[in-house]
Amino acid sequence: MSEQSRGVTVTPQDDRYPGLVEGYNHRFTGRPEAVRLAATTQDVVDAVQDALDTGRRIAVRSGGHCFEDFTASPDIQVLIDLSPLAAVSYDERMAAFAVGGGTRLDHLYQELHDGWGVTVPAGTCFEVGVGGHICGGGYGHLSRRDGLVVDHLYAVEVVTVDDTGRARPVIATREPDDPHHDLWWAHTGGGGGNFGVVTRFWLRSAGPRPTAPEHALPRAPRRIRRADVVWSWDTLDEQSFTALLRAYTDWHEKNSAPDSPGRHIWSNLIVLHRSAGSFILNSVVDDDVPGAAELMAEQLAVLTGPGGAAPAHVEEQVVSWMDTWMPSYSWPSDPRGRYKNKAGYLRAGFTDHQLAAVHRHLTDPGYDNPMACLVLTGFGGQVNAVAPDATAVPQRDSILKASYSAGAWTAPEEDELHIAWVRRFYQDVYAETGGVPEPGDVNDGSYISYPDVDLADPVRNTSGTGWPVLYYKDNYPRLQRVKKRYDPRNVFRHALSVALPS
Incomplete structure (x- = not known):
């Protein structure tokens, strides 16, 4: 600009x-x-x-x-x-990287990589801004290795409004004796647009104060070993499809502990609607990890062998991380795209009912949208090394994130058709728990950076568990106390904003 x-x-x-x-x-x-x-x-x-x-x-x-x-x-x-606020620099005083609140992920990745050879475990949609991404927790293809972005958040600068109506900037850090420590904590997963305007983030990993910028954040991978696996819907019946999903979730159940060697692998299973003809798995691992090739081979054997389903195509290669894989995996916005997205965490593999519901809706012959999908994204690993109350993100023992999307149609008159489909899909998958991913043995609520106002609708959420618990679980009362202190006039609000305590 x-x-x-x-x-x-x-x-x-x-x-x-x-x-x-x-x-x-x-x-x-x-x-x-x-x-x-x-x-x-x-x-x-x-x-x-x-x-x-x-x-x-x-x-x-x-x-x-x-x-x-x-x-x-x-x-x-x-x-x-905030788009003009996009500078990335190393702050010697904070011993952390200062990142403007309007910085896009592509710029952040490039600056950290080119300047210091470091990175953050953020998302792969390059056009996303850090403001909402970090405040919601922030995760991506390096999170199983390095945790969430907020696990590397040292401080925030926030423009808040006091009870007299005066706007002022406040800097809050993770230091336990900081008088504004709770404001820092609220921005480690409390969601954007709740407490003020974040004008700057400071990023540095936990542990001793770094002696040089190169030690402040995780090392950026040099090369990525990638596997792209394609399945054709024509070769799958319900039994073989269910076997594949079970194999995928089983692998994550067995490989998502903080110290598991499998934490180095991140996978995205993008199950497109049958009208697309096929669907794909993307798996990646830092090729410098000892035994990277063997880790990848073990996962592919589980997913394509007797316990999985025979794929139509498998391609494995080693490529440059920053110059080749990262640009190839970014999903740019459709300049006319219309979307309805829903989400849920998985602590374990889907139930039998859920698997049947997934197959039923993704093969629905009465619906035709090749971009509609279920995406099962690898989670856990080092994400699960952090206590559920250490940050505002409470989901610290999950293995996967599930995203349900009826995305990328362009005609306004089709809104009702596509929104109705994804709502039916979601409510059917979670029919055993009131139409939502109520926390329990299998489900663990949802992700505030994938907001869904349906969770606040008692017609679509009959679980008896309100949306604040689905997003924040036991952390919500503390978020409300932070809201009362830093936004007592409820200036910063939206359809799913943290409410002032009653």
Whole structure:
């Protein structure tokens, strides 16, 4: 973004306005009175204070990839856009990497890799902004090796609003004696848009203070061993499909302990609807890990051998991590895409009912959408080395994340068709627990960075377990106390925001 566009106000009459109010999910396009492009912390303070003084509703956007309308609700009058706040540098005083609140993941990865040879275990969608990603916990293909992004969060700078209506920046660290320690904790998985505007993150791994930048974060892989496996729907019946899913979840049950050698492998099983014709598994492992080739071979043997299902194609290769694999795996936004996404954590493999429901909906002959899918993403490993109350992310003994999507249609008149399908799918999978992934032996709630307002709808959530428990479990009361201290006027709110305690 050019220097001329920084720290300015963009109104609907400006040619830049349409591009600034559109986000990832084109079901929602905001119409705020103004977009405030903030290039400094003071820009944010000024924008928040001006909105408060004029009685206008605020929303904050880092990358614009929210699944719901949190930054595009019709009642939002001022959108604070952090995209100019995108600097990445090493802060000697903090002994941590300072990252602007509007930084995109592609820029963060490139800067850390090229400058210092380090990285963070963040996501693979390069267009995502760090603001929502980190505040929700942040995970990706290195999380089984290195934990969540928030396990490497040292500090945050947050523009908050006190009970008198005054906006001010607060820096909060993970140091136990920091008077603002709880504000830091709330940003380790409490979700974006809840407590204030995060203008800066400082990233550094737990442990002793690093003596050099190269020691502050995990080492970036040099080369990745990747396996891409394709199955054809034409060769699978319900029995063989179920066997494949069981083999996949069984492998993760046996290989997701914090010290398991299998933690080095990350896999994404993208089960597209039968109308796509086929679906794919992507598995990767740092090729410098001792026995990397053997680890990969062992997993593929489980998934493609007698316990799994015969694939149509298997390709394995070793490639550069930063220059080859990372760009190939990023999923850019569809410039017209409309989506409805839902999610749940798995502590163990699906039940028999759940497996039957997955097959039933992904082979539904009355629905035709080759982009509709279930994605089962590897979790656990070092994620599970952290206590459930050490950060705001309570899901610390899960093995997989399940994502249900009816994504990427473009015609507004098709909204009802696709949304209804994914709702039926999700409610059927979780029919044994009230239509939602109620925490228990198999399920463990959902992920706040994959927000789904249906979880707050008593018609679609009949479990008796409210959405705050599904997202935050026992950590929710503490988040409410932080909300009361740092946002007592409930300035920062959306459809699933942390509520003030009653």
